[in-house]
Amino acid sequence: MGEDDLKSMKLKISDANYIDIFEIKKNLKGPFIGKNIYYEEKVDSTNTLARELSVKGVKNGSVVISDYQEKGRGRNGKVWTSPCGCNIYMSIILKPKFSPEVAQGMTILAAVSVADAIVEVTSLKPQIKWPNDILIDSKKVSGILTEMSTQNMIIEHIIVGIGMNVNLEEKDIEDGIKDIATSLLIESKKINGSSILINRNKLIISILNKFDKYYEMFLSTGLSSVLQYYQKYFGMIGKEIEINIKDRRVKGQVVGIDSKGALLLKTGENELEKVVSGEIYL
Ligand code: BTN
Numbered sequence: 001m002g003e004d005d006l007k008s009m010k011l012k013i014s015d016a017n018y019i020d021i022f023e024i025k026k027n028l029k030g031p032f033i034g035k036n037i038y039y040e041e042k043v044d045s046t047n048t049l050a051r052e053l054s055v056k057g058v059k060n061g062s063v064v065i066s067d068y069q070e071k072g073r074g075r076n077g078k079v080w081t082s083p084c085g086c087n088i089y090m091s092i093i094l095k096p097k098f099s100p101e102v103a104q105g106m107t108i109l110a111a112v113s114v115a116d117a118i119v120e121v122t123s124l125k126p127q128i129k130w131p132n133d134i135l136i137d138s139k140k141v142s143g144i145l146t147e148m149s150t151q152n153m154i155i156e157h158i159i160v161g162i163g164m165n166v167n168l169e170e171k172d173i174e175d176g177i178k179d180i181a182t183s184l185l186i187e188s189k190k191i192n193g194s195s196i197l198i199n200r201n202k203l204i205i206s207i208l209n210k211f212d213k214y215y216e217m218f219l220s221t222g223l224s225s226v227l228q229y230y231q232k233y234f235g236m237i238g239k240e241i242e243i244n245i246k247d248r249r250v251k252g253q254v255v256g257i258d259s260k261g262a263l264l265l266k267t268g269e270n271e272l273e274k275v276v277s278g279e280i281y282l
Contacts, residue, residue, distance in 0.1 A: 027205040030212025036062040044071040047161040050091035054157040060095040088164040105223040107146045109214040115233040117206035127235035139182035224259045245278040
């Protein structure tokens with residue numbers, strides 16, 4: 001990043017939409033998430049910094065937030081483009097006592113929390129593309145990367161990384177992904193013509209408070225109660241999809257989600273496939 005980029009970044013940040021950690025902390029209500037927040041103006045990846053902090057011993061529920069990622073990571077080894085001063089890059093560090101088998105549920109919790117926050121802060125209608133892409137009008141606005149470290153089947157930590165395109169302008173979306181990616185600002189402009197920047201602090205506060213609520217629900221009653229909320233945003237029932245499951249490509253019709261968060265796919269007259277993880281092509 002050159003001098004000019006840095007200057008324009010600072011200008012943009014001071015433009016009413018800077019991330020205010022004091023404001024965020026003041027508004028967090030739940031017992032688990034955000035007691036400690038680590039903010040850096042620039043990081044390689046908030047997930048990487050979160051992992052390093054976790055190894056150093058930071059507490060369960062700590063959160064890492066940054067305004068710019070130089071090496072933002074997406075799922076399946078993809079790059080998560082992370083320009084500065086306009087989006088959300090955040091990682092939640094969890095050190096739970098539950099079994100690694102149920103850890104994938106944290107992605108479901110994060111997806112519902114992000115969708116709820118969009119509804120609370122904007123007038124947009126998010127949908128969830130299984131398992132964890134948040135879409136507005138069929139384009140991706142947010143993604144979640146959950147990473148876990150275990151030893152002898154005991155969880156050392158789970159890092160739930162959330163990336164959200166908030167005030168990204170259309171011209172700043174790379175050509176190759178213009179058809180599939182969007183931001184809250186772009187979609188808000190479409191529905192009400194407003195180009196007022198969306199408040200990232202409010203979104204972060206809302207995501208963290210929702211995550212706290214669903215985490216408590218998950219610990220006391222399991223994933224199935226959270227899935228009731230997930231279903232509200234799950235717009236895929238009945239859709240014909242193709243999905244890459246490891247090295248095979250499977251076609252089928254989406255029937256639903258089971259109690260562990262797996263996708264249920266009708267692949268033939270009497271055949272049902274349960275998909276635990278995979279990449280969907282609509
Ligand atoms: C996806 O591929 O959909 C997941 C994208 C996850 C991006 C977020 S941004 C904050 C955190 N840090 C990263 O490097 N990745 C996640």
